[in-house]
Amino acid sequence: MFFFPFLKQSKMSEYIEHDADGISVGLVKKKSYTYAEPPNEMILESGTRLGPVTIAYETYGELNKDKSNAVLICHALSGDSHVAGYYSKDDPKPGWWDIMVGPDKGIDTNKYFVICSNILGSCMGSTGPCTYNPKTVKPYGLDFPVVTIGDMVKAQRALLDHLGIKKILTVIGGSIGGMQVLEWCAQYPEMVVSAIPLASTTKHSALAIAFHEVARQAIMADPNWNDGNYYSGEKPKLGLAVARMIGHITYLSDESMRIKFGRRLQNKNDFSFNFDADFQVESYLRYQGSKFVERFDANSFLYITKTADYYDLERQHGSGSAVEAFSKARAKFLVVSFTSDWLYPTYQSKSMVQAMKKNGLDVSFCEIEAQWGHDAFLLPSKRLTDLIKGFLERVYREI
Amino acid sequence: MFFFPFLKQSKMSEYIEHDADGISVGLVKKKSYTYAEPPNEMILESGTRLGPVTIAYETYGELNKDKSNAVLICHALSGDSHVAGYYSKDDPKPGWWDIMVGPDKGIDTNKYFVICSNILGSCMGSTGPCTYNPKTVKPYGLDFPVVTIGDMVKAQRALLDHLGIKKILTVIGGSIGGMQVLEWCAQYPEMVVSAIPLASTTKHSALAIAFHEVARQAIMADPNWNDGNYYSGEKPKLGLAVARMIGHITYLSDESMRIKFGRRLQNKNDFSFNFDADFQVESYLRYQGSKFVERFDANSFLYITKTADYYDLERQHGSGSAVEAFSKARAKFLVVSFTSDWLYPTYQSKSMVQAMKKNGLDVSFCEIEAQWGHDAFLLPSKRLTDLIKGFLERVYREI
Numbered sequence: 190m191f192f193f194p195f196l197k198q199s200k201m202s203e204y205i206e207h208d209a210d211g212i213s214v215g216l217v218k219k220k221s222y223t224y225a226e227p228p229n230e231m232i233l234e235s236g237t238r239l240g241p242v243t244i245a246y247e248t249y250g251e252l253n254k255d256k257s258n259a260v261l262i263c264h265a266l267s268g269d270s271h272v273a274g275y276y277s278k279d280d281p282k283p284g285w286w287d288i289m290v291g292p293d294k295g296i297d298t299n300k301y302f303v304i305c306s307n308i309l310g311s312c313m314g315s316t317g318p319c320t321y322n323p324k325t326v327k328p329y330g331l332d333f334p335v336v337t338i339g340d341m342v343k344a345q346r347a348l349l350d351h352l353g354i355k356k357i358l359t360v361i362g363g364s365i366g367g368m369q370v371l372e373w374c375a376q377y378p379e380m381v382v383s384a385i386p387l388a389s390t391t392k393h394s395a396l397a398i399a400f401h402e403v404a405r406q407a408i409m410a411d412p413n414w415n416d417g418n419y420y421s422g423e424k425p426k427l428g429l430a431v432a433r434m435i436g437h438i439t440y441l442s443d444e445s446m447r448i449k450f451g452r453r454l455q456n457k458n459d460f461s462f463n464f465d466a467d468f469q470v471e472s473y474l475r476y477q478g479s480k481f482v483e484r485f486d487a488n489s490f491l492y493i494t495k496t497a498d499y500y501d502l503e504r505q506h507g508s509g510s511a512v513e514a515f516s517k518a519r520a521k522f523l524v525v526s527f528t529s530d531w532l533y534p535t536y537q538s539k540s541m542v543q544a545m546k547k548n549g550l551d552v553s554f555c556e557i558e559a560q561w562g563h564d565a566f567l568l569p570s571k572r573l574t575d576l577i578k579g580f581l582e583r584v585y586r587e588i
Numbered sequence: 589m590f591f592f593p594f595l596k597q598s599k600m601s602e603y604i605e606h607d608a609d610g611i612s613v614g615l616v617k618k619k620s621y622t623y624a625e626p627p628n629e630m631i632l633e634s635g636t637r638l639g640p641v642t643i644a645y646e647t648y649g650e651l652n653k654d655k656s657n658a659v660l661i662c663h664a665l666s667g668d669s670h671v672a673g674y675y676s677k678d679d680p681k682p683g684w685w686d687i688m689v690g691p692d693k694g695i696d697t698n699k700y701f702v703i704c705s706n707i708l709g710s711c712m713g714s715t716g717p718c719t720y721n722p723k724t725v726k727p728y729g730l731d732f733p734v735v736t737i738g739d740m741v742k743a744q745r746a747l748l749d750h751l752g753i754k755k756i757l758t759v760i761g762g763s764i765g766g767m768q769v770l771e772w773c774a775q776y777p778e779m780v781v782s783a784i785p786l787a788s789t790t791k792h793s794a795l796a797i798a799f800h801e802v803a804r805q806a807i808m809a810d811p812n813w814n815d816g817n818y819y820s821g822e823k824p825k826l827g828l829a830v831a832r833m834i835g836h837i838t839y840l841s842d843e844s845m846r847i848k849f850g851r852r853l854q855n856k857n858d859f860s861f862n863f864d865a866d867f868q869v870e871s872y873l874r875y876q877g878s879k880f881v882e883r884f885d886a887n888s889f890l891y892i893t894k895t896a897d898y899y900d901l902e903r904q905h906g907s908g909s910a911v912e913a914f915s916k917a918r919a920k921f922l923v924v925s926f927t928s929d930w931l932y933p934t935y936q937s938k939s940m941v942q943a944m945k946k947n948g949l950d951v952s953f954c955e956i957e958a959q960w961g962h963d964a965f966l967l968p969s970k971r972l973t974d975l976i977k978g979f980l981e982r983v984y985r986e987i
Binding site for chain 1: 636730734794795797798801802806808810811826827829830834837842845846849851859861866870874877890894897898900930933
């Protein structure tokens with residue numbers, strides 16, 4: 190077996206954040222698969238060849254006999270394959286979607302075999318700009334090719350082939366993860382039984398591109414970035430921190446920031462009258478920025494944001510038409526947006542739903558009332574959990 | 589006379605952008621007044637002393653005999669005293685609000701005596717971090733004190749005293765200019781006959797503070813910033829450019845960016861598959877960033893954004909209550925917001941209108957349908973021009 194069996198034990202509850210029932214998938218192990226088919230490389234959408242390609246992944250639950258219970262989770266910009274559970278008993282926190290994935294949870298690991306892999310171009314175990322270029326025996330840096338959402342999905346497909354899975358019961362993800370979900374339905378329609386794009390879009394908007402571009406400029410303005418060659422020296426921490434701070438603002442909303450921070454001051458009763466962090470929102474952003482640089486690679490940030498900016502399902506699969514882009518899809522869809530998400534606003538989800546419906550597809554759409562902005566898809570929500578659980582039960586029953 | 593008479597001549601029309609009638613105030617001259625009352629300094633809200641203080645300003649039109657036709661225009665973050673007209677016949681473009689200020693325009697210089705001064709802390713002629721500290725005979729840099737909107741208004745008040753003006757017919761401004769408008773009404777209520785805050789707020793929101801903080805971090809992350817001591821060396825151009833790019837995104841809107849840029853590519857039919865500017869929106873932002881660093885001082889950007897973040901009319905003048913903050917105001921108000929402005933959204937204007945009304949003040953409020961985001965207050969709008977023109981005529985008639 191490739192997966193470490195989950196431990197349904199209450200001991201783990203002490204490590205669990207936001208976990209309603211205290212049951213986690215337990216201890217898990219990161220695995221990896223190196224895509225090494227002859228000629229040992231992938232041909233990317235850009236035409237460039239890349240290889241060998243390693244894909245880090247984790248699995249939870251057990252694959253059933255007829256291999257019909259596989260759920261593929263696609264992560265967003267800064268996520269990884271560690272979607273649920275703990276690596277050890279000392280692990281301070283579980284995977285990034287532990288509130289949704291586990292025994293009896295929204296994505297029930299008692300029923301489904303869950304797979305999550307780190308996206309191509311990232312820095313969490315899969316091949317990306319910080320991994321070794323076999324030709325130079327140095328980290329790729331900017332020699333890494335710009336990959337597309339299509340390339341990321343192609344690598345995931347290779348992993349599923351390796352696991353012997355021919356059909357995915359559900360492919361699910363939010364934000365850039367949602368783009369991968371849509372891409373799966375267009376690129377490998379015969380493999381996808383159902384799909385759940387959350388807080389996502391068929392094409393990145395000018396506003397979203399603008400935020401990504403400014404974040405990239407912040408990284409590239411850092412002299413330590415050094416055209417991407419920083420792996421043996423100082424890292425571009427200040428630039429990456431600014432980039433992350435920009436991101437964090439876009440993941441929240443005016444309302445959520447008003448509730449979470451308002452104009453509350455940081456440990457003081459008055460203004461500093463200097464450039465210290467006076468307001469709690471300033472401290473929060475500085476903290477988020479400084480924390481991020483410890484775990485994420487600046488070049489991966491550049492590559493993945495560019496990948497998202499390039500994403501245009503309609504251009505790639507429909508000659509500019511959303512209706513045509515979904516014409517080969519066979520999946521049943523659950524599309525979810527959030528009222529306060531201004532990065533991937535509801536109108537973008539509605540527009541994909543319309544295109545799906547024009548193809549006669551089975552589509553459920555829900556706009557969830559939420560004040561937390563784009564981040565809402567990652568936060569505890571009974572509504573979202575119930576929607577996903579119910580949808581999964583239906584599609585599993587209807588196979 | 590302190591002002592250069594405007595030239596009502598059609599020759600100027602060739603230099604005019606967005607000028608419906610082709611008539612500008614013509615050639616103007618920047619002047620300055622040094623606030624040098626004994627003991628030759630201002631006492632700031634922070635308690636710090638600053639002096640002498642020079643205020644750069646321009647005037648347009650003529651002050652009438654009873655000095656009742658003065659209109660004070662307050663500029664926003666990166667503006668200056670050059671609100672209309674040209675400095676020379678070779679000047680490529682007029683002042684920043686030439687579409688609104690001039691003969692027969694919204695603010696009619698045939699009728700009103702218009703004054704606009706550069707805010708304290710800026711870098712366009714008034715005392716700020718880039719001007720000389722008399723104590724060190726070097727630019728202030730970070731020795732410049734953090735000033736408040738109240739301090740900016742206090743300096744404007746000194747200028748009006750110098751000009752012999754005891755009553756302002758109207759004080760008008762958008763964004764940070766609107767904060768100065770509100771501050772005038774609270775700090776010097778007896779001097780303000782009417783007031784027009786546009787796209788503004790009584791207190792800076794967490795979202796707006798967050799964007800400012802990230803922009804400041806971008807500047808301070810630039811090693812050329814050097815703790816504010818860069819006046820004799822390389823300037824922190826890359827950091828300031830990123831800061832300006834962040835600002836530009838917040839001045840637009842999802843809708844305006846979709847219309848203005850969409851996903852249109854820059855001079856190419858396909859993606860570059862590298863980190864060049866692929867999309868027009870990226871080129872636009874890079875261009876805006878690079879243009880800004882030629883004309884603006886990075887330290888002034890830090891100081892003015894901090895000033896805006898500190899702004900809280902309710903805290904300063906109403907012990908936390910907006911109603912109390914307007915209790916001394918006597919002005920007639922025209923409050924204007926714009927539908928797509930997400931930086932200073934309409935609810936913030938509505939909330940100040942409510943507080944004004946609870947004080948029995950004469951208030952007109954208008955939310956203008958506009959897709960251009962926060963920038964809308966600076967763009968040509970017949971609706972806005974008519975509103976301002978009509979309001980000014982009424983208050984002038986009713987004196």
